[in-house]
Amino acid sequence: MKELTDRALDTANVLGAEYADVRVVRRRDESIAIKTGRVEGVASGESEGFGVRVLVDGAWGFAASHVLTVAEADRIAGEAIRIARASATALRNRTVLDDRPAAHGRYETPLVEDPFEVPLEAKIADLLAADQAAAGVKGIAFTESSYAAQREWKTFAATDGSLTEQVITHVGSGVEANAVDGDEHQRRSYPDSGGGWQAAGYEYIRGLGLKDRAESLADEAVALLAAPQCPSGQFTIVLDPSQLYLQVHESCGHPTELDRVFGTEASYAGTSFLTTDKLDEGFRYGSDLIDIVADATAPGGMGTFGWDDEGVAAQAVPLIQSGILVGYLSSRETAPRIGRQSSGAMRADSWNRIPLIRMTNINLLPKPGMSLDEIVADTDDGLYLASNRSWSIDDRRLNFQFATEVAYEIKGGKKGRLFKNPTYTGITYEFWRSCDAVGDARSYVMLGTPNCGKGEPGQTGHVGHAVPGARFRDVRVGVGKW
């Protein structure tokens, strides 16, 4: 491998690169999909290749190939240089990278039980048992259960002498029960609508206890068919971690990506309302209770690693402190523009994509005081919303609308009857300023999503979110008509 990385960097140097890096990645995937008690799909996959990124005359070029030979390293390095020279024909500001120490070392996701060593039959049996428990409930039309594991072996080398090796393992699994009656289709899922995901081994899957939760989950999906429509109006809402993590993802994680702030994602995903003047002025993003950190060192998070894909060491960076904007997710190119060092958030979706600023683990920190149950007990009149069903947010990350699988009425501090089809909407900073209770460590849980989309060509990111539950006042609930 070192022969290939050395050759790619040498060739890039000889051809005029002022900086170059190369990543060699081998990825292994395994997935199981079960529908209504039947194993629909079991697949394994392997992908390997390398990508060379070069900076020539202040302009970027990148090329990648699945052919792991020295001759191909020469070709790809040359192609990257040619591409960079083409970029230079439409360049107005030379790229300048921050200084960072050369990166050296090895990182491996800590795990107890290697998911790829657990026999496939055993993993199928575990998932099938959970799925069948849900499918067996009267009134369930279909169930969907899934398991997936991914491991990446990644070598990073750069012309500044950096050389790191990482082995990163992610696993995820979940059960979903669906009830259908005419035009009404209700769904309940556990631990989250996309499954629970962590950087861990199979011990995480065992710990989810999918089978134990499946039957009650399915009962609730059936009960939702007959439940009344969620009322519309201004409400106090309490968000379960299974919804709050996505609220953090969409309305804090993405708008604090500094490349969005600088417009470099404008043509696809959009920009951000959190412009750098708001950093300077100490913009009030949320209430005093809101502390959000980008923590690439958090145990179990899918945004946890040793170094990012520019060779910047993993770190914890505050984004929001006591409700005030204090930082961004950044890169070696963007951080100097606000007088800072990279926050180590450059991540690439495998060997054939450039690193982009991505979320690591964007965590809403718990507040000592009330458990989530105590927050509910402290609420006279409101709604408890759990498990995301749909999401949408505008191109500057201000106006959002979420639907959840279920709402529970809260009356006199107690969770009561179910409501179906709940939605809520708001403006990001108004919403976070309305937060008057954040749960303590007892509801703090690491969740995440394996399908965060960004970039052109498209990239899919694995990101983590540790959150407790929280309460928000005067939120608009119920939109649309059906």
Added chain:
Amino acid sequence: MNDDRARDALALAEAALAEALRHGVSEAEALVMAEDSALTRFANSEIHQNVAETNVVINLRCVVGRRVGVASSGRTDQEGLRRLAESAAAIARVVDELEDWSGLPGPTETHPVAAGYSPATAAASPEFRAEAARAVIDAADAAGVVAYGSFATGSESTAVANSKGIRVGGTRTTSQLITVSMGPAGGTGYAESAAVDAQTIDAAALGREAAAKARATAEAVSIEPGEYPVVLEEYAVVDLLDMLGYLGFSALAVQEERSFFEPGKRIGSELITVADDGRDPAGLPMWFDYEGVAKQRVELIDRGICRGVVYDAQTAARAGVGSTGHGLPAPNPYGPFPLNMVMAAGTASRDDLIAGLDRGLLVTRFHYTNPVHPKLAIVTGMTRDGTFLVEGGRIVGPVRNLRYTQSYLDALAGTVAVARDRRTLRGFLGGVVVPAVRIENWTFTGGTEH
């Protein structure tokens, strides 16, 4: 087969199939997807990302009796193929039987669509893409706005070989240029084009279109959310077709009772006719699917009436019909998809569409749409890059972006005019050919600050 790359891909598929059959399986299918693609991206009126890749994926489906296993790999050497076959066969031996497994599909007659391949696109260079980016940037400079966007070019060779005798391969090319312009006082505009032949994309014209809209949307004002008649430009109509294809026109969605589709049910006005046609040269053609079955034209909606859905081999067998050639790579829990939707043109000019609005909104495109109630096709999303108030048939001025929560079925039913001109664009499911439309009612449920 339309070129040497397709022949190479088919030879690799045959080699993978032969390796699979040495592992004692009863059926096997090798799918090879090879691509050479590149994308030049620009922002703040300069190229900031510029990438290219060479990649190949071999997807091997092995069947033992009624047990199915799938493995994929990027390794093309004999040892890589051996390991791939071993992996797929091993999975097939441990999974449960699929009681309704119908077997792999057999050969169908496939004929390449010559219009699906452009040598110029296959040979597109970084310099060619940079020139197009500069043309967009120059148009933005001339209008006093800032350019953002991307220009993608690529060739994709696909080949399928299976134990039932399918041997098919083909190469197609695609290209797409998108641009967002941002002007003073919050103005933004958008333009896009997709084509088989990248040389036919007029980058300067797209740059001028987006720049003019960015100028026209400066100083947008808030408008109360509520119900408005709308004219949707082609860029917005893409989302209607994409979402309805995803939610309703897949045979699997119907079989799982998730779809709104019922044969003969009226879901649209008389003006709505939509087909999926992988052979239509107006789109981005592909003449066989990922199971190697010839793509058929499927009438999805005929003058407002639900007519058909698309099938892959498995959903077709369940329904007792033949595959329409809409299979995706295995394993595929999502079912078949319409990847080449074509909406019939109407008779109205763009000016006619706008002239028909007494008081309504002209919408350029939608952003971040997501189903809220899948079976009723209720979708939420935002407008973006050009929303205008129209009064008395004339554009009055720009308005700030709005959130909507709207049944796309109701939108089809409320379509009162369809434009005679159409654009070829890319949706999230594939190439789409669409006109602009006027719809008598659209439910906007919120606003934002820009």
